[in-house]
Amino acid sequence: EGTESVIEGTDIGVIENGRLKSVTGFLDKVPAQQG
Numbered sequence: 001e002g003t004e005s006v007i008e009g010t011d012i013g014v015i016e017n018g019r020l021k022s023v024t025g026f027l028d029k030v031p032a033q034q035g
Contacts, residue, residue, distance in 0.1 A: 006031055 008029040014021045 005029075 007027060009025055009027045011023055011025045013023045
């Protein structure tokens, strides 16, 4: 509680005939890669 999310994103679900058919996810914020 009170901590910032490391990864943020959006998921989109497709429902067909009352059932979940597919889910597509997008990463909007990810930690910077070090190296």
